[in-house]
Amino acid sequence: MENVPFVFRIRKSLSAKIIWTNAGIILLVFVSLIFAAVGINYQYTLENEKQKMNIYISNTLSSVDNKLKDMGRVSLMTFSDKRTQEILRRYDAYEYEKQLESMEYLRGQYTSLISIREDINSVFIFDLDSLIFRHDNLDSSIRNDYEMTTFLRQIEEWEGKERSLSGCRMVVGTQPEFMRYSAWLMENVYNKHCIYLVRQIKSFSPHEVIGHILLVTNMEKIRESLNEYIYEDVFYTLLTEEGEIVCSEKADYLGKNMGDLYPEVYRYIEGDSGVFQERQDGKNYLMAYQKSEYSGLVLMTRKEIALIEKAAMGFTGITVAVFLLLLVLAAALTGRSVRKTLRPLTELSDSMAHFNQKDMGRRFAVTTEDETGKLTASFNKMMDTLNQLIESEYESKIRLREAQLKQQKISLLYLKNQINPHFLYNTLDTIRIKAELNGDKEVSAMIMQMVNFFRLGVNADSEMVSVYHEIRLIQSYLNLMRYRYPALNCEYEIDENLLSVEMPNFILQPLVENSVMHGMRQVGYRGTIRLSVSRDGSNPENIVIKVYDNGAGMSPEARKHLEDVLKNAGGDLREENENKHIGIVNVQKRLKIYYPDTAGLSYHDNPEGGVTVILIIKNNIEREE
Numbered sequence: 001m002e003n004v005p006f007v008f009r010i011r012k013s014l015s016a017k018i019i020w021t022n023a024g025i026i027l028l029v030f031v032s033l034i035f036a037a038v039g040i041n042y043q044y045t046l047e048n049e050k051q052k053m054n055i056y057i058s059n060t061l062s063s064v065d066n067k068l069k070d071m072g073r074v075s076l077m078t079f080s081d082k083r084t085q086e087i088l089r090r091y092d093a094y095e096y097e098k099q100l101e102s103m104e105y106l107r108g109q110y111t112s113l114i115s116i117r118e119d120i121n122s123v124f125i126f127d128l129d130s131l132i133f134r135h136d137n138l139d140s141s142i143r144n145d146y147e148m149t150t151f152l153r154q155i156e157e158w159e160g161k162e163r164s165l166s167g168c169r170m171v172v173g174t175q176p177e178f179m180r181y182s183a184w185l186m187e188n189v190y191n192k193h194c195i196y197l198v199r200q201i202k203s204f205s206p207h208e209v210i211g212h213i214l215l216v217t218n219m220e221k222i223r224e225s226l227n228e229y230i231y232e233d234v235f236y237t238l239l240t241e242e243g244e245i246v247c248s249e250k251a252d253y254l255g256k257n258m259g260d261l262y263p264e265v266y267r268y269i270e271g272d273s274g275v276f277q278e279r280q281d282g283k284n285y286l287m288a289y290q291k292s293e294y295s296g297l298v299l300m301t302r303k304e305i306a307l308i309e310k311a312a313m314g315f316t317g318i319t320v321a322v323f324l325l326l327l328v329l330a331a332a333l334t335g336r337s338v339r340k341t342l343r344p345l346t347e348l349s350d351s352m353a354h355f356n357q358k359d360m361g362r363r364f365a366v367t368t369e370d371e372t373g374k375l376t377a378s379f380n381k382m383m384d385t386l387n388q389l390i391e392s393e394y395e396s397k398i399r400l401r402e403a404q405l406k407q408q409k410i411s412l413l414y415l416k417n418q419i420n421p422h423f424l425y426n427t428l429d430t431i432r433i434k435a436e437l438n439g440d441k442e443v444s445a446m447i448m449q450m451v452n453f454f455r456l457g458v459n460a461d462s463e464m465v466s467v468y469h470e471i472r473l474i475q476s477y478l479n480l481m482r483y484r485y486p487a488l489n490c491e492y493e494i495d496e497n498l499l500s501v502e503m504p505n506f507i508l509q510p511l512v513e514n515s516v517m518h519g520m521r522q523v524g525y526r527g528t529i530r531l532s533v534s535r536d537g538s539n540p541e542n543i544v545i546k547v548y549d550n551g552a553g554m555s556p557e558a559r560k561h562l563e564d565v566l567k568n569a570g571g572d573l574r575e576e577n578e579n580k581h582i583g584i585v586n587v588q589k590r591l592k593i594y595y596p597d598t599a600g601l602s603y604h605d606n607p608e609g610g611v612t613v614i615l616i617i618k619n620n621i622e623r624e625e
Helices: 006-012 014-075 082-093 096-116 148-159 219-228 305-352 371-391 393-437 441-461 467-484 508-519 556-567 575-580 582-594
Strands: 122-126 131-136 169-174 193-202 209-218 235-239 245-248 273-280 283-291 298-304 464-466 488-494 502-504 527-535 542-549 602-605 611-618
Touching (some): 014 096, 014 193, 014 209, 014 273, 014 283, 014 298, 082 096, 082 131, 082 193, 096 122, 096 131, 148 193, 148 209, 193 219, 209 219, 219 245, 283 305, 298 305, 371 393, 393 441, 467 488, 467 508, 502 582, 508 527, 508 582, 508 611, 556 602, 582 611
Parallel strands (some): 488 527
Antiparallel strands (some): 122 131, 122 209, 169 193, 193 209, 235 245, 235 298, 527 542, 542 611, 602 611
């Protein structure tokens, strides 16, 4: 053994193979554990990100809704203050000094409310014809050339919107068009874009519309709320129910529609909340959204998947190092244990290495009760069995020869049986030709149908045939029946795309024969037999075959008896029932063999009389090799 290369010894050594196999298995297990740990940590990190997003969205939406609720409460002052009501009803009738006095009153009334609530950027109060009061924190001025009635009509359109926020209507847009702002001020897009809350002002008695109040908050205020709870590397977009972008970290998104910018993302925003992953601007993002029950605004956040993966992989290096250390320790302990356990087996292997043909009577002593002892005992038993098998080999050869001779006899008998049908339809074909030569066309045609029927029937030994073959067999049979019963009408509704599908041989003829001989007999063989073959609309793998007749139908007793026969086909069936219904019993048994997961035959009463028998075959049959 000293001269044998080490690698060769490793390959021949069972203990080395087991050690390396165990080492490979341990390595595989540890690698699997590493991947599982990384995967679990990634899922945990992902779920943590989802939870953080949902908390941020919930808190931020609540903050935005609170701003809108405050604006709605300010608008209610126009209802509760009698002086404001009186000014709105009589402002046009006031003299100039009285109008100035009214303006001062409204300024003192509403400016203090707005000052308390920093979220409100400006307030505008209109009577039915004009603007009578304004307060704007942006210190703008009114455009003298603007026709105020145009804006009032627009307000009326806004008030017709369906959603109501504390009695107000919310509108997303830019600063009021009748205002003039400094150019440098509007360079900040978040100052230009804003949210309106519009409310009709109604008097108490009589109860009628006397004006409108318009409250405005610019997107800078909304952005402050959105940025208050945001955490690192997360982006947000605030949308209306219609997809219009209210606010976003990208200023050029404001006023655009999410469905137009990113339709592949917007299609996920359905329902009240959700979390999904999608690509945007060439990057994969984890996205979450919630819809406010109060305002209907939708807040969506997104974070790059790559950043989440990077955070999840932070502990991977430590995990791999620990797993490698455990792997080396486990491999060393396994190698030592295997060598010690296999030492008796190695000794047995060395003894058996010198075994040859001349030692058929040699046996080994069993010295242990473990697997090695069992292996030695099994070897001794195997040698005894081998000797017995050698003695019985001659007898087995004789039995095999007898079986081969028997098989040859069966094959000759089968060949002989094949000759008879061919001889029959060849003889009938000769008679048909003779009848046609003698001018008897009808007899010739009848014999032709019979020849076709027998020619197709010769394939009865074939396990499977095409749907086309079965239909031709039925057509030949029904054509023969029509010579006997001229009032019998035959119809076919066949999907030509299914003609090449394979089905069990000679399945349909017994069913059609039952319809003719039993269904039509009591009505004088006057009626219709219809055969239809179509694909099942609910399952394209299923093909539905129906045999319809409008004959006498079945009585309830006959129906129950037939259902019992079909149910017990292939089981414990009484001999007289099987002989009476041998045709359909044979069909049912064969259908259950080829299509065990279908219902087999089923009979249904037709409203106009008669019955329809239905069977289902498969587009493909999985045969055992």
